[in-house]
Amino acid sequence: MHGQIDTVEKPPAKPSAGKGAKPAPVAMTADDLPLYANRVKVYPKAVKGLYRNLKWAVLAFCLTLYYVMPWVRWDRGPGAPDQALLIDMGAPRAYFFWIEIWPQEVYFITGLLVLGAIGLFLVTSLFGRLWCGYACPQTVWTDLFMMVERWIEGDRGARMRLDQSPMSAGKLARKTAKHGVWFLIALATGGAWVLYFNDAPTFVVEFFTGQATVQQYFFVGLFTASTYLLAGWAREQVCTYMCPWPRFQAAMLDTQSMVVTYEKWRGEPRGKTKGAVPPDGFGDCIDCGQCVAACPTGIDIRDGLQLECIGCGLCIDACNEIMTKVGRPLNLVRFDTEANQLARACGQSTGWKPVRPRTLIYAGVLTVVAAVMLTALLLRTTLEVNVLRDRAPLYVTLSDGDIRNGYTLKILNKRREALTFQLSVTGIEGARLVVQDVGETAGGGTVPLAAAPDKVETFRVFVIAPPAALAQESNPIDFVVEEPLSGDRDAYDAVFVGPHKTQRK
Amino acid sequence: MPTKIEKDAATGQMTTGHEWDGIKELNTPLPKWWLYTFYATIVFGIVYMVLYPAWPSLSDHTKGALGWTQRGELAQKMEAEQQRLAPIMARIEATDIADIRNDPELMGYVAAAGRVAFADNCAGCHGAGGAGAAGGFPSLADDDWIWGGTPDQILQTVSYGVRNANENSRINDMPRFGVDQLLDRAQIDDVAEYVLAMSGTATDAAAAERGAAVYAENCASCHGEKGEGIVDLGGPRLNDGIWLYGGDKASVVHSITYARRGNMPAWAERLDPATVKVLAAYVHALGGGQ
Numbered sequence: 182m183h184g185q186i187d188t189v190e191k192p193p194a195k196p197s198a199g200k201g202a203k204p205a206p207v208a209m210t211a212d213d214l215p216l217y218a219n220r221v222k223v224y225p226k227a228v229k230g231l232y233r234n235l236k237w238a239v240l241a242f243c244l245t246l247y248y249v250m251p252w253v254r255w256d257r258g259p260g261a262p263d264q265a266l267l268i269d270m271g272a273p274r275a276y277f278f279w280i281e282i283w284p285q286e287v288y289f290i291t292g293l294l295v296l297g298a299i300g301l302f303l304v305t306s307l308f309g310r311l312w313c314g315y316a317c318p319q320t321v322w323t324d325l326f327m328m329v330e331r332w333i334e335g336d337r338g339a340r341m342r343l344d345q346s347p348m349s350a351g352k353l354a355r356k357t358a359k360h361g362v363w364f365l366i367a368l369a370t371g372g373a374w375v376l377y378f379n380d381a382p383t384f385v386v387e388f389f390t391g392q393a394t395v396q397q398y399f400f401v402g403l404f405t406a407s408t409y410l411l412a413g414w415a416r417e418q419v420c421t422y423m424c425p426w427p428r429f430q431a432a433m434l435d436t437q438s439m440v441v442t443y444e445k446w447r448g449e450p451r452g453k454t455k456g457a458v459p460p461d462g463f464g465d466c467i468d469c470g471q472c473v474a475a476c477p478t479g480i481d482i483r484d485g486l487q488l489e490c491i492g493c494g495l496c497i498d499a500c501n502e503i504m505t506k507v508g509r510p511l512n513l514v515r516f517d518t519e520a521n522q523l524a525r526a527c528g529q530s531t532g533w534k535p536v537r538p539r540t541l542i543y544a545g546v547l548t549v550v551a552a553v554m555l556t557a558l559l560l561r562t563t564l565e566v567n568v569l570r571d572r573a574p575l576y577v578t579l580s581d582g583d584i585r586n587g588y589t590l591k592i593l594n595k596r597r598e599a600l601t602f603q604l605s606v607t608g609i610e611g612a613r614l615v616v617q618d619v620g621e622t623a624g625g626g627t628v629p630l631a632a633a634p635d636k637v638e639t640f641r642v643f644v645i646a647p648p649a650a651l652a653q654e655s656n657p658i659d660f661v662v663e664e665p666l667s668g669d670r671d672a673y674d675a676v677f678v679g680p681h682k683t684q685r686k
Numbered sequence: 687m688p689t690k691i692e693k694d695a696a697t698g699q700m701t702t703g704h705e706w707d708g709i710k711e712l713n714t715p716l717p718k719w720w721l722y723t724f725y726a727t728i729v730f731g732i733v734y735m736v737l738y739p740a741w742p743s744l745s746d747h748t749k750g751a752l753g754w755t756q757r758g759e760l761a762q763k764m765e766a767e768q769q770r771l772a773p774i775m776a777r778i779e780a781t782d783i784a785d786i787r788n789d790p791e792l793m794g795y796v797a798a799a800g801r802v803a804f805a806d807n808c809a810g811c812h813g814a815g816g817a818g819a820a821g822g823f824p825s826l827a828d829d830d831w832i833w834g835g836t837p838d839q840i841l842q843t844v845s846y847g848v849r850n851a852n853e854n855s856r857i858n859d860m861p862r863f864g865v866d867q868l869l870d871r872a873q874i875d876d877v878a879e880y881v882l883a884m885s886g887t888a889t890d891a892a893a894a895e896r897g898a899a900v901y902a903e904n905c906a907s908c909h910g911e912k913g914e915g916i917v918d919l920g921g922p923r924l925n926d927g928i929w930l931y932g933g934d935k936a937s938v939v940h941s942i943t944y945a946r947r948g949n950m951p952a953w954a955e956r957l958d959p960a961t962v963k964v965l966a967a968y969v970h971a972l973g974g975g976q
Contacts, residue, residue: 572815573813574818574825577827577973579928587815618788618790641971
C-alpha cells in the first residue's frame, strides 16, 4: 500500500447541464475525445427556403408513391391478380405491371439491387449524399415525424422547454398526442408495406375485421414498431451508427463532388457582428448558430464535411434566412465542390466537371448492367424444362434385358394459356419414351404433354433403351420440349445410366 | 481495503467503499433497461415454473398448472395430422385400387404419402425406390412379377404377404430337390443348364438337352412349359434376365438343391387398410405395374 495518497486536484465543477443542453464548447484534440458519449438529443429548428421546399416535395412524392402504389390496378386477365405491384409469396410470383417474375428468375431483383447500388455511387460522386438527405426512407419518415412533433409541441425552443419542464397535464397531453399520431403513421407505414405482398383491397378489409393471418398481423406489427422506433426515437443515430453507407460513401467523393460546404474563406473569423459589411478582423459569419440549430443530425457544418452530414441542405436555408436579414451575401453555406471553394478563396474562376473518370466508370457500369438486365428481360423465356433423374434405383433391368431409367420432368409454363407441349428424347438410338399415365412413343416420336396456364406441371418419365445402344455406363440424353404454335422450345441435358460395363457379359 | 463510501467528485457517482492501490471503484448502477429486463426474466421464470413442468423430484416432477407435456403435444399434433388426412384417407379406403390408379388427385397424394410409407415399411427389404436387393428381395420397379403386377394382385400381396401365418397369405413351396433327394446331382446339373438355356446363357448344350425331360417332369407345373412362370401359383418366370437369387449356374443349382422360400409379412395386420392401398398404388406406379 502506498504510504501517501496524492492529492488530486479537484476538477472544475461540472456545469449543471440539463437534459438536452449542449455541452460547453471545449477545445478538444482527438486524444481528449471520449470513447463513449451519451446521445445529445437533437431539436432541429424549422427553416424556410429552397432546400426545405425541395425536401417537402421529395417527401410528398416518396410518401405518395409508397402509399398509393399498392392500390394501382393492372389487368392481367382471369385467374391472375390485378395489382400492378405485388410480391405473392404463396403463388409464388412477383408482378410489376406487365412483367411477371417466377422464383427461378430472382436474378432480376438482384439486378435491380445492383443498379440501385451503382446509381447511388454515381449520384454520390456527382451531387454528394442526395439519397441520404432527401430520398432515404429513414430521412423521409424522420422528417414526417419531426413535422408532427413541431406541429404538436412547437419549434426548437418550445420543445426544449417542454422537455425540461416537470410533468404536467399539458405536457402529458402533448406527449400523448405526439406519440399517438406517430403510432398512427407507423401503423399506416407497416400496413402499407404488407399491402405489397397481399391484394390491397382484400387485405385492408381482412385486417380490420380480424380475418388476416397471424403472419400478416405480425409483419404489420413489426414494421409499425420499427417505423415508430427508427423515425420517432433513433433518428440521426440510424444514420450515424447503424447505417453502413455513411462509413464508405466518402470513397465516392472527390474535389468535384457537390457537397454541402461552409465558405470558411469568407466566413471566418466568425463573430457576433452587425451590419451588411463586417467590421475589420471579422468574416461574414455572425456565429448565430442557426445552421447548427436547423441540422437534423445536430452537427456544425462549419467544422467541414463530416460523417454525420446527410447533405440535406437545411443549414443552407437557415443561414440564408439570417444573411438576408443582416444584408450580407447569401450562400455562406452552400452546395459546392471542394475545388470551387479553393478557387473562390483565391478569387479564381469556378466551374464544375461532372464528367470525370470516376463518374464515367460508374455511368459505364450502370449502362452495362442495365443493358444486360434489359436483354435478359426481352429474351425471357416462357418455357423452362427441368429433369431430375431417379437415384434409387439408378436403373432397372427389364425382363427382356432392356435398361430403364426413371426421370421426373417439370414443365414451367409461364404463359397465361393452356398449352400442349411435345416431348421427345434424343441421344440414344432406339430409346423408348414412356410418360406415366400419359402416353409413350418409340423411334424419335413425341408425346404430347398438357400444361395448365402459369403452372409447373410434373410428369413421371421412363426411358427404355436396349443395352446395345449404351456405349458406356453414363450416356448423354436430351429431353426436348417444344410448343409448335408459339415456337417455344427448351431442352434439358440429362444422362441415362446403364450397368457398369465390366459387369456385363 | 474498505474505505468510506463517498461521492466521487468527477462523476457525481457514489463509490463502492473499496480501494486498491489508491484506485477507488465507482458504484455505477446497472443500466435501467438491463435491470428491468432482468426483473422481467425473474417474473417470467416464476410464471413458467407455475404453468409448466419444472422441478424434478426423486421419482417424478412437478406437472405445472397447464398440464403440458412434450409427449402430449406430439400426440396432439399427430392427432391433428390424422384428422387433416382423414378425408382423403377415407376416400382412398372407399375407392377401388384400379380407380385410385386412374385418379390424378389421389395419385398425387399416393406419390407423397406412399413414398414415406414405403420408406418406413418396405425399403428395408425392397430398397429405396423399390430397387430390390440381392439375396431374394425382389425389385418392385421392373416388369417381372412373381405374384402378378396388376393393382389388385399387388394389393393382395401387400395385404397378406408371402409364406406367413396369415390364412390369406400367398403360399407355394418349391421342393428341395437336392436335399430331399428328389433329383440326383447329375439331374440337377442338367436341369440347371436347361433353365439357363431358356434365357440363352447355358454353356453345355448337351446337358441342357438332357435336362429338358427333367424340367418337364418336375418344374413345368409351376414354372410353365417354357419357363414363362405361372403367376397364379407364384411360380417365377425363368426365361428372362431377371433372377431373384442370381442367374449364374452355381446359384441356379443351389436354388434347385435347397429351394428358396422368401417371406413377406401380411401388412394388413400391421397397417390400416388405406395405408396398405396407398402402398399398393405407389408400388404399381414405380414403373413396372401392369
